[in-house]
Amino acid sequence: MNKVRTLIVGAGISGLALAKALADRGFPVDVVERRADDGQAPGAGLYLPANAVRALQGIGVGDELAKRAEPVTRQRLQDHRGRPLTEFGVGHIWGEVGPCLAVTRGDLHEVLRTAVAGTVVRYDTEVRSVTDDGTVTFGDGTTGAYDLVVGADGINSAVRRSLFGGPEPRFLGQLCWRFIADDTAIPGITDWTARLGARGRTFLTVQLGAGRVYCYADINSPVPATPAGDWRTLFADFGGPVPQLLEQGADAHFAALHESENTVWTRARAVLVGDAAHAFSPSMAQGGAMALEDALVLADTLGTEPDVTDALAAFQARRAGRVAWVVAQNHRRDKARNLPTPLRNLTLRRAGERLFKANHAPLHALP
Numbered sequence: 001m002n003k004v005r006t007l008i009v010g011a012g013i014s015g016l017a018l019a020k021a022l023a024d025r026g027f028p029v030d031v032v033e034r035r036a037d038d039g040q041a042p043g044a045g046l047y048l049p050a051n052a053v054r055a056l057q058g059i060g061v062g063d064e065l066a067k068r069a070e071p072v073t074r075q076r077l078q079d080h081r082g083r084p085l086t087e088f089g090v091g092h093i094w095g096e097v098g099p100c101l102a103v104t105r106g107d108l109h110e111v112l113r114t115a116v117a118g119t120v121v122r123y124d125t126e127v128r129s130v131t132d133d134g135t136v137t138f139g140d141g142t143t144g145a146y147d148l149v150v151g152a153d154g155i156n157s158a159v160r161r162s163l164f165g166g167p168e169p170r171f172l173g174q175l176c177w178r179f180i181a182d183d184t185a186i187p188g189i190t191d192w193t194a195r196l197g198a199r200g201r202t203f204l205t206v207q208l209g210a211g212r213v214y215c216y217a218d219i220n221s222p223v224p225a226t227p228a229g230d231w232r233t234l235f236a237d238f239g240g241p242v243p244q245l246l247e248q249g250a251d252a253h254f255a256a257l258h259e260s261e262n263t264v265w266t267r268a269r270a271v272l273v274g275d276a277a278h279a280f281s282p283s284m285a286q287g288g289a290m291a292l293e294d295a296l297v298l299a300d301t302l303g304t305e306p307d308v309t310d311a312l313a314a315f316q317a318r319r320a321g322r323v324a325w326v327v328a329q330n331h332r333r334d335k336a337r338n339l340p341t342p343l344r345n346l347t348l349r350r351a352g353e354r355l356f357k358a359n360h361a362p363l364h365a366l367p
């Protein structure tokens with residue numbers, strides 16, 4: 001295929017990964033990002049399951065990532081007081097796929113940014129709309145013409161809204177808070193530990209190394225708005241290290257969790273990747289992995305198919321089943337969090353590892 005002139009809208013995980021993968025294949029790529037170039041990546045930490053780490057290795061940033069990330073070797077599920085429900089090595093879940101890692105969002109972003117240093121990323125540049133002939137209108141009213149426009153612009157994608165229609169993202173009935181805490185004075189926090197309370201409450205810790213731990217807390221809620229009062233009181237009955245960690249959570253990032261339900265991600269000259277295509281609940285921590293796999297697969301199909309039409313059709317076909325699997329597993333897990341506590345605990349004690357294994361088995365295959 002002639003090297004199509006491509007605009008990537010959004011310099012998040014999927015946009016930067018795609019920019020790197022396309023630049024490596026010789027495609028001329030522009031990237032625009034509405035945020036300022038202040039080196040800040042929004043959010044706190046990320047758990048990167050083995051298929052996400054494999055995808056990052058696939059785009060050539062595995063070594064740089066390993067320098068900044070912390071290995072996660074075990075996953076533990078406990079009740080809200082810290083009594084064990086199940087525990088297993090991640091190798092039992094992922095087999096030969098590779099290691100699982102934890103990293104700050106800032107560090108992952110920096111690794112990807114450094115990797116695309118040869119590509120111009122225009123910050124402070126918002127895309128307002130796109131038309132089917134590849135004409136893009138920017139926030140300042142100027143326009144550009146492209147062979148291909150990639151919406152890597154997250155769950156509220158302007159590219160999706162312009163071209164794909166479809167339903168608005170759906171509120172999942174969950175609210176969450178995220179922050180990074182200093183755990184140098186809190187011994188015993190290792191790897192990945194989820195503490196499960198009644199009424200769908202979860203407090204997850206993921207060790208980031210260097211005395212830092214990523215904390216993620218969520219609750220069920222009928223409305224997508226932060227509850228009145230200090231959110232930390234919602235976890236006042238949690239034991240173990242949670243009370244000490246919560247002391248550091250006053251400025252946590254708040255989010256109401258949504259999923260996007262559109263399943264068509266391609267038009268004649270446009271394609272959606274990452275959260276713009278398929279944002280979902282973080283319960284399997286597969287958002288980053290799916291965004292990175294999208295980038296690799298799209299670069300591959302653009303590099304090997306005879307024209308853009310075939311490349312986009314091949315992309316949709318290769319990604320649909322895998323993403324649908326993750327969405328379905330997330331829905332099953334989200335239902336399970338609302339089981340009566342004794343039944344949920346019994347299920348995890350008896351079958352936790354087997355369920356985790358089954359959730360992830362199809363993701364062992366290359367995307």
Ligand SMILES: Cc1cc2nc3c(=O)[nH]c(=O)nc-3n(C[C@H](O)[C@H](O)[C@H](O)COP(=O)(O)OP(=O)(O)OC[C@H]3O[C@@H](n4cnc5c(N)ncnc54)[C@H](O)[C@@H]3O)c2cc1C
Binds near residue numbers: 011015125127178255
């Ligand atoms: C609470 C929570 C916890 C999560 N935890 C994990 C985890 O542990 N592990 C994991 O793998 N995943 C996790 N995820 C999912 C993960 O964060 C996302 O799947 C991932 O960030 C998607 O990357 P993206 O590049 O597609 O979108 P984004 O990261 O949203 O990036 C989109 C970019 O586009 C820019 N943009 C938006 N609109 C425009 C526009 N009109 N013009 C120009 N630029 C624009 C934005 O500023 C942004 O930089 C979590 C998600 C949530 C909500």
